[in-house]
Amino acid sequence: MASDAAELADRLVFTVTGQHLNDLQRTILRQVWQGHKYLDIANTAGYTEGHIKDVAYQMWRLLSRVTGEKVTKSTLKSALKRSLLKMGIDVSGASAALGFGDAVVQSESLHLPPQAPPPSCTEPVNQTNPNFVGRQAAIAHLTSLIAQGHRTLLIQGEGGLGKTTLAQRLLAQQPADLTLELLMAKDPADITPVEWVVEEWLRQDFGVEPGREFGVTLDRLRRQLRQQNVAILIDNLEPALDAQGQFIAPHRRYGELLRVLADSRGQTLTLMTSRDRLCEPGIPVTHYRLPGLELAAWATYFAHRGIPDHRDVLAAMHSSYGGNAKAMEILAGAVQADFEGSLARYWQAHSQDLLGPVDLKNLVESQIHRLRALDPEAHRLFCRLGVYRYQEVPTIPWAAVQCLMADIPTQRHQAIVTSLRNRSLLECRQGRYGLHPVVRAGAIAQLTANSPGSAEWESAHRAAARCWSDSIQQIGTLDDATQALEAYYHYVAIEDYGAAARVILHSRDNQWQQFLPLGSTLYRMGLVQPVTDAITAILDHIPQNADASELANILGDLYWIQGRLENAIARQQTAIAIAQGCLHTEAPAPATHRWYYLTMLVVDSQLSLGLYHLDLWNLDAAATWFSQVIATATGTRHQPWAAKATTCLALVRSYQGQQPMAKTLADSVIEQVRGRGQSGRHAFFVQLLGHTYLNLGDLDTAESLFKAAIQAAESGHYLQIKANALVGLGRLKGQRGDLTGAVEDCRSAIALLDDVGAHGDLAAPHLQCALTLAGLPAQSAEAETHLYKALNLFQAIPAPQQVNRAKQAWRPQPGLI
Numbered sequence: 111m112a113s114d115a116a117e118l119a120d121r122l123v124f125t126v127t128g129q130h131l132n133d134l135q136r137t138i139l140r141q142v143w144q145g146h147k148y149l150d151i152a153n154t155a156g157y158t159e160g161h162i163k164d165v166a167y168q169m170w171r172l173l174s175r176v177t178g179e180k181v182t183k184s185t186l187k188s189a190l191k192r193s194l195l196k197m198g199i200d201v202s203g204a205s206a207a208l209g210f211g212d213a214v215v216q217s218e219s220l221h222l223p224p225q226a227p228p229p230s231c232t233e234p235v236n237q238t239n240p241n242f243v244g245r246q247a248a249i250a251h252l253t254s255l256i257a258q259g260h261r262t263l264l265i266q267g268e269g270g271l272g273k274t275t276l277a278q279r280l281l282a283q284q285p286a287d288l289t290l291e292l293l294m295a296k297d298p299a300d301i302t303p304v305e306w307v308v309e310e311w312l313r314q315d316f317g318v319e320p321g322r323e324f325g326v327t328l329d330r331l332r333r334q335l336r337q338q339n340v341a342i343l344i345d346n347l348e349p350a351l352d353a354q355g356q357f358i359a360p361h362r363r364y365g366e367l368l369r370v371l372a373d374s375r376g377q378t379l380t381l382m383t384s385r386d387r388l389c390e391p392g393i394p395v396t397h398y399r400l401p402g403l404e405l406a407a408w409a410t411y412f413a414h415r416g417i418p419d420h421r422d423v424l425a426a427m428h429s430s431y432g433g434n435a436k437a438m439e440i441l442a443g444a445v446q447a448d449f450e451g452s453l454a455r456y457w458q459a460h461s462q463d464l465l466g467p468v469d470l471k472n473l474v475e476s477q478i479h480r481l482r483a484l485d486p487e488a489h490r491l492f493c494r495l496g497v498y499r500y501q502e503v504p505t506i507p508w509a510a511v512q513c514l515m516a517d518i519p520t521q522r523h524q525a526i527v528t529s530l531r532n533r534s535l536l537e538c539r540q541g542r543y544g545l546h547p548v549v550r551a552g553a554i555a556q557l558t559a560n561s562p563g564s565a566e567w568e569s570a571h572r573a574a575a576r577c578w579s580d581s582i583q584q585i586g587t588l589d590d591a592t593q594a595l596e597a598y599y600h601y602v603a604i605e606d607y608g609a610a611a612r613v614i615l616h617s618r619d620n621q622w623q624q625f626l627p628l629g630s631t632l633y634r635m636g637l638v639q640p641v642t643d644a645i646t647a648i649l650d651h652i653p654q655n656a657d658a659s660e661l662a663n664i665l666g667d668l669y670w671i672q673g674r675l676e677n678a679i680a681r682q683q684t685a686i687a688i689a690q691g692c693l694h695t696e697a698p699a700p701a702t703h704r705w706y707y708l709t710m711l712v713v714d715s716q717l718s719l720g721l722y723h724l725d726l727w728n729l730d731a732a733a734t735w736f737s738q739v740i741a742t743a744t745g746t747r748h749q750p751w752a753a754k755a756t757t758c759l760a761l762v763r764s765y766q767g768q769q770p771m772a773k774t775l776a777d778s779v780i781e782q783v784r785g786r787g788q789s790g791r792h793a794f795f796v797q798l799l800g801h802t803y804l805n806l807g808d809l810d811t812a813e814s815l816f817k818a819a820i821q822a823a824e825s826g827h828y829l830q831i832k833a834n835a836l837v838g839l840g841r842l843k844g845q846r847g848d849l850t851g852a853v854e855d856c857r858s859a860i861a862l863l864d865d866v867g868a869h870g871d872l873a874a875p876h877l878q879c880a881l882t883l884a885g886l887p888a889q890s891a892e893a894e895t896h897l898y899k900a901l902n903l904f905q906a907i908p909a910p911q912q913v914n915r916a917k918q919a920w921r922p923q924p925g926l927i
Contacts, residue, residue, distance in 0.1 A: 115143045119173065119190055126176040135169045138162060142183050147289055149282055167314050168587070180317060183287060241414070241439075244407020245276050252280055252398060256379065260396040262372045264347070264382040267400035270436025273383035274345050276400065284379055286341035288315060294346040295501050296551055300599075301350055302501055304363045306640050313636060314588070319829075319865035322638075322672055324363065328370050335376040342371060347384035355389030368393050402433025412453075415442045420453040427457060440477050440535070447529070448484060477535065478552050487518055488529040489556075494570040495536065495545055496553030499599055502592045505542035513577040514570060568604045575600035579613065585620040585631050594618070594628050598644060607651035614644060615660055622826045629664050633671070642668045659688040659711045666718055671830075673870030673907055675722050682722070685715040706747055713739050713751045720758055725870060727911035733762045753779050757795045757802075764805035776802045780811075784818065793822035797835040809842055816842070830868050833859040837875045844882045852882045853889075873903035877916050884920075 116136045124130050131139070141151040152162045166183075173181040177193035255263060265273045281289055290311055295301045308327050309320040316334045320327040334340075350361045357364050371380045372394055382388070388395050405428045412424060431437040441456075449456040482489040494514040498506055515523050527543075530536035537544050545553060557567050575597040582594040594616070601610035614629040626634065633641045645665045652658050666681035689711035698704040720735030739755035742748070760775035776799060783795050800815035816835045823832040840855035856879035863872045877900035883893035897920055904912040 115187075115190065116140045122190070122193055123172065123176055127172075131169070134165055138166050138169065139186075142166070142186065147282065147286070149278075149289065163314065167317075170317060174317070182317060241411065242275060242279060243410045243414075244403040245272065245279070248276055248398075248400060249280055249283075252276075253283075255396055255398070256284075261378060262368070262380045262382075262393070262395050264384055264388050264395050264397050265400050266384055266387055266397055269385055270434045271400050271402060272435030273400055274343075275435070277343050277345065277381045277383050281341045281343055281379075281381060284341045285339065286379065287338045289341045289343075290315060291343045291345065293501065293504060294344070294349050295499065296346070296349055298349045298358060298360075300499055300501060301361055303639075303643070304361065304367050306637075308367065309637070309639070319636065321864075322868065324366075328366060332370050332373055332376070335370070335373065335378045339377045341379045342381070344380065344382040347382050347388065348386040351384070351386050351388065355387050357390065365390050365393065368395075402431075403428075403435055403438065404433065408433065408438055411438055412442055415446065417442060417445055417451045417453060423453045423457045426461065427453070443535075444477065475552055475555075478556055481530075481535065482556075485526070485529050487522060488526045491515055491518070491526055492530055492535055493553050493557040494566070494573075495543075496550050496557055497567070497570045497574050497600065497603070498545075499596065500544050500550065503589075503596055505537075505539070505544040507542055507581075509581060510574065510577050511543050513573045516573065564604075571600040571604045572606075575609070575613070579616065582618070584618050585628070587621070588635055591628065591632050591635060591637075595632065595640075595644070602648065605651075607648040608653070608657065610648050611652050611657045611661055614641070614664075615657060624826075627660070627664065629661075633664075633668055638668055638671055642672075654688050654691065656689065656692055656708060656711065659685045659692070659708075659715075662688065663711060663715050663718070666715070666722075670718070670722060670725075670870065671868060673868070673903075675726055675870065675907055675909070679719060679722050682715040682719050686712055686719075689715070709742070709746075710748060710751075713743050713748050716742075717751055717755055717758070720755065724758065724762065725912075726907070726909045727915050729762050729766055733759060733766075736762065753782050754795050757783055757799050761798050761802045761805075764802045769806055772802060773806055776806070784815075793819040793826070793828060793831045793835075796822065797831060797838060800835065800838045801841075804838060804842055804845075809845065812838065813842055829862045829865065830871055833862040833868075833875065834871060836862070837878055840875070840878055840882065844878075844885075849882055849885055853879060853886075856882060870903075870907060873900045873907075873909075873912065873916075876900035876903065877919070881919060 116131070116139045119139055120131045120136065138151055141154065146154075148162045148166065170181050170183075173186075173189070177189050179185075179189055179192070181189045252263060252265075265277055267273055278291075292302075292307055305324050305327070308324075308331055312318045312320045312327065312330060312334070316331075316338075318330055318334060321330060350357055350364055352358050368380070368390065369392065370376075371378050382395075387397060405425055408424060408428045409419065409421075413419065427441060431441070445451060445453055445456045449459070478489070478492070481492060491511070491514055495511065498510065500506075511527060512523055515526065518526065527536065527538075531538055535545070535549055557570065558564065578593055578597040578600070582590050585591050585594065595613065598610045598613040601607070601613065615627045617625055617627050618631070619625050620631045620634070622634075624631075624634075629641050629645065642665065645661050645668070649658065649661055649665070652661075662681045662685035666678045666685065669675070669678035669681060689708050693705070693708045693712075696704065696708075698708065716735050716739045720732045720739065723729075723732040723735065736755040736759040740752050740759065743750075743752035743755070745752075756775050756779045760772045760779070763769075763772035763775060780799060783792070783799050796815050797819035800812045800819060802812075803809075803815065804812035816838045819835040820832050820839075823829070823835065836855045836859040840852040840859070843849075843852035843855065856875045859875040860872065860879065863875065876896045880893045880896035880900060883889040883896065886893075897916070900916055901913055904910075904916060
């Protein structure tokens with residue numbers, strides 16, 4: 111039984127971590143065990159599908175950690191069985207249905223108290239929905255197309271026909287291991303870049319790190335799609351299409367994604383909805399033109415809403431609106447709210463306004479005008495709600511709605527929201543709210559048209575931005591980070607780029623107990639490209655002040671991670687120039703925090719420049735920058751930077767053959783570095799010191815430093831630092847004659863860096879692997895392969911000194927670098 115599986119999984123987690131699964135995690139585990147999809151679980155448990163996916167993703171990560179192997183929906187049973195048996199947890203009482211063999215069930219051996227799961231978790235998911243009417247023929251037709259082998263389908267039709275609802279219902283009926291949904295923004299300027307989408311899918315849904323290059327990322331997605339039965343919905347595609355039905359220039363790469371999804375060797379079903387036809391060459395798409403609902407469907411829906419039948423009137427309304435599903439919902443709401451359920455009275459008042467061909471946009475505008483006349487306060491809120499994007503954060507909490515009603519008495523808030531919901535202008539599910547894309551477009555048009563000087567537009571954006579920033583006090587999850595970043599987009603919308611910069615620079619505690627700016631935490635979570643894009647979009651629009659300096663500093667590190675060292679150097683030089691200019695202009699007293707902050711920006715950027723030149727093997731330039739940091743920071747409140755720079759300078763001197771000086775420098779900071787290295791951030795300098803002592807021939811000290819760096823990096827999820835420490839251990843084992851262990855460490859480092867796409871760091875383990883394998887005659891071919899990979903990576907940076915160094919180090923026996 112699924113409840114037994116949940117109990118056993120909980121025992122496994124408790125054995126390893128000392129903590130139990132929470133109620134929602136256990137519910138998800140039971141439902142997944144029974145084969146339910148995330149959407150079904152969300153409906154049963156009373157949460158949104160996105161929240162269920164996020165909780166499940168964190169649970170799979172937890173189970174992966176405690177089992178030591180990757181756990182997903184499809185591998186749950188086998189992974190749980192192996193781990194329980196390996197850890198000696200008694201599973202003899204588990205039934206054969208759990209997949210633990212054919213042993214006779216002996217419940218007493220489990221030592222688990224009997225527990226009946228909550229009724230909501232065990233009852234079958236109700237698949238009926240009285241609001242979903244008249245689409246049996248459409249589902250039958252689409253199901254037939256799928257059975258015939260059509261795996262990429264586009265449901266086409268005007269706005270409000272119910273394309274999304276139909277696609278979601280069809281997807282829910284598919285036997286998929288995983289269901290993914292992507293909603294295109296209504297405004298082309300707000301469309302999420304495809305690179306972000308694929309990164310999010312790989313991390314959140316497949317548990318795989320994307321590559322740094324988009325082609326690599328797509329290849330990883332393609333491999334995952336060939337291993338799993340995946341169903342994907344891409345909703346509201348038309349904002350990404352031009353007049354010819356092809357993807358607009360900024361988003362041409364969506365075509366590459368669709369080609370991957372349509373891979374004939376994959377098992378992917380892709381459903382798209384769009385008002386326009388997709389005419390991208392080379393993409394095998396089957397179009398299905400969705401008709402309006404039949405009159406009988408409208409009659410069923412109105413009857414369910416409790417509106418008395420008036421067949422002739424309903425037929426006239428149905429004809430005027432072409433059977434549009436969204437129009438049906440809005441009209442039913444208006445009839446109930448404003449005309450006491452009388453179709454005849456409603457139609458008598460409005461039939462002349464809607465004669466002729468009327469599309470959904472006109473219908474929404476008509477509804478908005480009526481709202482303004484009947485409930486001005488609700489109309490005001492409705493217009494303001496248009497400022498939210500409803501993209502990465504597709505729905506908003508009550509606080510985000512309420513913050514837009516600061517000028518309205520609190521006791522009226524709930525009634526105003528109810529007014530909008532009753533007119534089908536505001537959607538609500540499980541306490542979260544959202545606007546239909548077409549409705550949101552109408553709200554924005556009203557807000558900008560009725561606000562002289564855009565005062566209302568600006569004030570609404572500022573209120574929304576403050577709400578997002580104030581609601582996130584610490585960054586514990588990716589959801590927290592993306593919600594905090596929403597404030598950035600509101601400030602960009604009103605062209606307050608300075609405030610947008612401060613959103614990125616707003617420091618909070620994160621899940622690794624670090625107090626970092628939002629931008630740093632986001633790229634720490636792996637969202638390198640989104641943060642890069644956010645900073646580059648505003649950097650030229652803000653004054654040359656301290657914020658600009660800090661943004662340039664963060665952007666330099668982002669480029670460094672991506673292996674774009676020339677860009678990284680240019681950004682850090684800009685950061686230094688701006689900060690020094692502020693110091694000169696403002697002339698703050700050395701005892702003030704302002705002086706400390708501006709000087710910190712200078713020395714931190716100088717330290718980064720030294721590290722960049724070290725990666726380029728420009729050792730003299732690196733030594734100059736590190737020496738400058740030491741001279742500036744020693745004996746001041748910036749002493750920690752002096753210790754870091756001393757660590758780096760010791761490594762440079764060891765590479766330059768100045769061993770006595772290197773040892774003196776290293777010995778002067780080793781205890782300080784070791785103490786700070788217990789945190790993940792400072793583990794970087796611990797592994798640097800390990801390389802120094804390895805160059806000095808002190809293998810025992812080097813080994814202890816590498817192991818300490820790995821432990822700290824693992825606790826803080828710094829995969830790049832762990833990989834660099836593994837390269838050091840590989841060198842060390844090679845010197846001790848353990849060539850097999852040395853190669854294994856280098857291969858592990860390559861795998862880690864490849865997962866995060868750190869091309870700048872990948873070259874070093876490839877080179878070390880080549881030099882080590884050269885000592886194994888049978889491995890000469892593989893050694894040359896790794897050498898060429900290292901050379902290509904160095905050339906791509908470009909790092910000509912590293913290329914020369916690699917060529918000089920290459921010889922047919924193990925070498926050190």
